[in-house]
Amino acid sequence: MPIRLALVGIGKIAQDQHIPALQANKSFELVAAVSRSGGIENLPCFADIGDLLASGLDVEAVSLATPPQGRHAIARAALEAGLHVMLEKPPAATVSEVADLAARARDAGVALFATWHSREAASVDAARKWLAGKTLRSARIDWREDIRVWHPGQEWILQPGGLGVFDPGINALSIATAILPEALLLQSARLEFPANRQAPIAAELSLRSGETPVEAAFDFLQTGPQSWDIVVETDAGRLVLSDGGQRLAIDGAEVSAGANEEYPRLYRRFASLVRENASDVDLTPLQLVADAFLLGERIEASPFSF
Amino acid sequence: MPIRLALVGIGKIAQDQHIPALQANKSFELVAAVSRSGGIENLPCFADIGDLLASGLDVEAVSLATPPQGRHAIARAALEAGLHVMLEKPPAATVSEVADLAARARDAGVALFATWHSREAASVDAARKWLAGKTLRSARIDWREDIRVWHPGQEWILQPGGLGVFDPGINALSIATAILPEALLLQSARLEFPANRQAPIAAELSLRSGETPVEAAFDFLQTGPQSWDIVVETDAGRLVLSDGGQRLAIDGAEVSAGANEEYPRLYRRFASLVRENASDVDLTPLQLVADAFLLGERIEASPFSF
Numbered sequence: 088m089p090i091r092l093a094l095v096g097i098g099k100i101a102q103d104q105h106i107p108a109l110q111a112n113k114s115f116e117l118v119a120a121v122s123r124s125g126g127i128e129n130l131p132c133f134a135d136i137g138d139l140l141a142s143g144l145d146v147e148a149v150s151l152a153t154p155p156q157g158r159h160a161i162a163r164a165a166l167e168a169g170l171h172v173m174l175e176k177p178p179a180a181t182v183s184e185v186a187d188l189a190a191r192a193r194d195a196g197v198a199l200f201a202t203w204h205s206r207e208a209a210s211v212d213a214a215r216k217w218l219a220g221k222t223l224r225s226a227r228i229d230w231r232e233d234i235r236v237w238h239p240g241q242e243w244i245l246q247p248g249g250l251g252v253f254d255p256g257i258n259a260l261s262i263a264t265a266i267l268p269e270a271l272l273l274q275s276a277r278l279e280f281p282a283n284r285q286a287p288i289a290a291e292l293s294l295r296s297g298e299t300p301v302e303a304a305f306d307f308l309q310t311g312p313q314s315w316d317i318v319v320e321t322d323a324g325r326l327v328l329s330d331g332g333q334r335l336a337i338d339g340a341e342v343s344a345g346a347n348e349e350y351p352r353l354y355r356r357f358a359s360l361v362r363e364n365a366s367d368v369d370l371t372p373l374q375l376v377a378d379a380f381l382l383g384e385r386i387e388a389s390p391f392s393f
Numbered sequence: 394m395p396i397r398l399a400l401v402g403i404g405k406i407a408q409d410q411h412i413p414a415l416q417a418n419k420s421f422e423l424v425a426a427v428s429r430s431g432g433i434e435n436l437p438c439f440a441d442i443g444d445l446l447a448s449g450l451d452v453e454a455v456s457l458a459t460p461p462q463g464r465h466a467i468a469r470a471a472l473e474a475g476l477h478v479m480l481e482k483p484p485a486a487t488v489s490e491v492a493d494l495a496a497r498a499r500d501a502g503v504a505l506f507a508t509w510h511s512r513e514a515a516s517v518d519a520a521r522k523w524l525a526g527k528t529l530r531s532a533r534i535d536w537r538e539d540i541r542v543w544h545p546g547q548e549w550i551l552q553p554g555g556l557g558v559f560d561p562g563i564n565a566l567s568i569a570t571a572i573l574p575e576a577l578l579l580q581s582a583r584l585e586f587p588a589n590r591q592a593p594i595a596a597e598l599s600l601r602s603g604e605t606p607v608e609a610a611f612d613f614l615q616t617g618p619q620s621w622d623i624v625v626e627t628d629a630g631r632l633v634l635s636d637g638g639q640r641l642a643i644d645g646a647e648v649s650a651g652a653n654e655e656y657p658r659l660y661r662r663f664a665s666l667v668r669e670n671a672s673d674v675d676l677t678p679l680q681l682v683a684d685a686f687l688l689g690e691r692i693e694a695s696p697f698s699f
Contacts, residue, residue, distance in 0.1 A: 159578070181684035182488065183677070187576045247581070248688045270493045272465070275553070285690050371489070377683035378487035382554045384591050385691070 089116040090171075090361050093139055093146050095161060096153030097125030097132075100175065104204075105152050108350035114358035118146055136161045140168050148198075148361060151175060156248040159184040162199075166191045171198040171361045173353070177257055177373050178202075180248040189368040198360040200353075201368040203261035207352040208332025209344040214317075215266040217337065222322040223299040226267065229316045230259040231309035234288075240393050244286065251286030253376045255315075256305035261372040262332050263317060269297035273375060276383035281391035288391055292379055308391075395422040396477075396667050399445055399452050401467060402459030403431030403438075406481065410510075411458050414656035420664035424452055442467045446474050454504075454667055457481060462554040465490040468505075472497045477504040477667045479659070483563055483679050484508075486554040495674040504666040506659075507674040509567035513658040514638025515650035520623075521572040523643065528628040529605040532573065535622045536565040537615035540594075546699050550592065557592030559682045561621075562611035567678040568638050569623060575603035579681060582689035587697035594697055598685055 092115050094105055106127060109117045119131045121139050126132035133139040139146065148171040151158050159179045162172050166188065178185045178201035185201060192199035205211070232255055234244070243249045250257065264271050271294050278287040292303040315331035324338040335342040360367055398421050400411055412433060415423045425437045427445050432438035439445040445452065454477035457464050465485045468478050472494065484491045484507035491507060498505035511517070538561055540550070549555045556563065570577050579600050584593040598609040621637035630644040641648040666673055 181579050181688055182680050183576070183578050183684050186677075186680070187578055190576070247690050250687075270489070270496070272489050272493055273487050280691070374488050374492070374680075374683075377680075377687040378489050380686040381556075381683045382487055384553050385586070 089114055090148050090358060091116050091118045091146050092148045092150060093117075093119040093121055093144075094127065095121040095136060095149050095151045097122040097127065098152065101125070101152040104350040105150060108354050109150075111351060112354045112358070115354060119144055121149075136164045140164065147171060148173070148357075150357070154243045154249070156180045156243065156246070159188060162188050163191060166195050166197060166199070169195060169197060173200045173357045174202060176201075176203050176261065177250060177254075177376070178368070182370055182374050182377050185368065185370055185373060189366060192366050192368075196364055198357070198364055199366040199368055200357045200360050202353045203258070203265075203369070203372060204349045204353060205258035205262050205332050206265045207349040208262070209347055210328055210335035210342065211262055211265060211332045213335050213342060213344070214326060214328045214332075217326060217335075218266055218319060218321065219268060223267070223296065224320040224322070226263070226296065226299060226301040226317065226319045228259045228263060228301070228303035229314045230256050231304070231306040232313045232315070233309055234307040235393060242393070245281075245284045245288070245391065247285045249286050250376060251284070252288055252290055252305040252307040253379070255307070256290065256303070257372050257376055258331060259303065259305070259315070259317065260375050262328070263301065264369075264371045264375070266317075266328070267296040267299070267301070267319075269299070271296050271301065271371075271375060273378045273382055276379040277386060278379065278383040279386045279388040281388050283390040288388055290379065290383070395420055396454050396664060397422050397424045397452050398454045398456060399423075399425040399427055399450075400433065401427040401442060401455050401457045402481075403428035403433065404458065407431070407458040410656040411456060414660050415456075417657060418660045418664070421660060425450055427455075442470045446470065453477060454479070454663075456663070460549045460555070462486045462549065462552070465494060468494050469497060472501050472503060472505070475501060475503060479506045479663045480508060482507075482509050482567065483556060483560075483682070484674070488676055488680050488683050491674065491676055491679060495672060498672050498674075502670055504663070504670055505672040505674055506663045506666050508659050509564070509571075509675070509678060510655045510659060511564035511568050511638050512571045513655040514568070515653055516634055516641035516648065517568055517571060517638045519641050519648060519650070520632060520634045520638075523632060523641075524572055524625060524627065525574060529574070529602065530626040530628070532569070532602065532605060532607040532623065532625045534565045534569060534607065534609035535620045536562050537610070537612040537620045539615055539619065540613040541699060548699075551587070551590045551594075551697065553591045555592050556682060557590070558594055558596055558611040558613040559685070561613070562596065562609070563678050563682055564637060565609065565611070565621070565623065566681050568634070569607065570675075570677045570681070572623070572634070573602040573605070573607070573625075575605070577602050577607065577677075577681060579684045579688055582685040583692060584685065584689040585692045585694040587694050589696040594694055596685065596689070
């Protein structure tokens with residue numbers, strides 16, 4: 088029997104990724120949408136999680152693709168109703184909220200999956216395996232994209248809790264924490280806040296993974312070529328993981344990668360977790376972002392408008 | 394046999410609290426100081442942790458009373474040398490650093506104690522017990538002190554990683570997370586940064602503990618009467634915990650409290666942890682502060698000088 092799932096938050100990421108991945112996965116039956124603005128053709132649509140839970144509709148799991156600021160309240164209501172919950176990244180607006188949800192899922196005996204979709208990119212596993220056992224000399228993360236192209240009009244991203252440039256940057260950190268052999272620790276950070284905004288538009292981080300220095304540059308104002316690259320120098324050559332984890336090259340030689348299956352892989356994993364009533368909640372990427380806000384030097388940048 | 398301990402960081406808190414508490418505790422023998430500026434009469438003093446470890450001096454544990462920004466490196470070196478470690482609050486400069494130290498202590502099989510001295514204040518246990526099982530209506534934290542009186546010239550407090558007004562404020566959060574029955578979650582925050590400083594001088598937080606609203610005000614520029622108070626309204630009356638956890642009153646009637654024994658209690662607990670090779674590391678207070686930086690609205694305040 089497929090898992091009866093409702094999708095909460097029908098925005099760009101739901102349309103582009105969640106709905107196609109769910110429709111192609113026989114382990115799930117998509118039975119409803121929860122959204123104030125959108126909906127899914129031929130399915131019932133509820134205004135909020137309360138209406139869904141009060142409807143009596145037979146549903147076992149929800150997947151949340153809403154902005155992070157309201158996600159804790161929705162997830163909490165679903166967990167209290169005994170539903171399994173999958174969360175888009177970042178899993179909530181604060182680290183404490185994620186820790187609270189993990190404890191509630193444990194108490195309720197249901198599955199909670201805090202997803203990091205970039206970890207499922209085609210070449211991330213191969214990069215992790217290649218780095219294991221090598222001596223690392225340094226690493227560099229460059230995550231530079233044009234907010235106006237990739238997040239047109241998404242005001243919430245630059246509001247408190249929206250993470251600003253860390254909304255894409257956390258994808259880089261989710262990959263780096265997965266492929267580097269030792270825990271990633273922040274040493275210092277510089278965050279650029281537009282004068283009229285409450286979230287950073289650019290950031291530079293100095294980190295270490297064990298003894299290996301790791302420099303990261305995140306930029307939300309990159310026009311022209313975009314970059315989502317991680318480069319690691321090792322005693323056995325240079326690893327370049329590019330296109331957000333899709334492509335891998337060792338010393339310039341491309342390693343063939345599989346297809347881009349980030350969301351199909353996430354839903355396959357969620358199906359396994361639901362069957363085992365198990366959770367997968369890794370706080371590390373959001374913790375590093377919170378640490379960057381905690382420790383970072385703040386620099387005022389030009390006002391920004393979409 | 395007493396535990397042979399070296400005290401690292403001989404500043405104001407070491408002189409006022411750690412040294413007297415250690416000298417009065419028969420479970421410990423204070424065998425050395427590590428400090429570039431101070432020292433302890435009649436004891437060897439080393440410039441840094443490396444010199445202590447290289448000296449061959451028989452030492453089993455260290456207690457760190459240095460500023461938080463350099464604490465991870467010192468603690469890591471001590472843990473790698475197989476020493477038990479006690480940390481002043483906040484335990485490190487970032488949440489990730491504390492999580493990393495906890496993992497290293499586990500791997501090394503030694504004790505790590507991330508202390509929260511205010512939790513040991515005379516009336517905190519009584520407040521927690523009184524609140525258990527009551528219905529909470531609201532709570533309010535007022536933590537207002539004069540930085541020039543309590544932290545004269547401590548520039549590190551207003552540097553990145555020094556936490557600013559959260560250096561005292563985290564004491565309030567350490568108490569609140571200990572006495573309130575449900576997890577404390579941040580809803581919103583306003584942080585005032587002096588134009589010439591990289592840490593907040595004042596903050597207002599809106600939190601919830603379950604359904605109970607909790608408002609917190611932290612101010613580092615309070616002249617005149619100082620306040621370190623937590624007030625909780627319940628269905629069974631009003632609890633007032635004042636003087637940083639020392640005094641407790643229920644509906645205006647003072648409940649008698651024991652003596653102020655914060656640091657003696659911390660060292661008694663550390664002795665137990667060392668004997669069991671066990672750790673006590675609660676990330677929650679620092680996580681809430683990081684969340685406040687992550688989610689908080691930033692407001693520019695007047696420049697500050699000591």
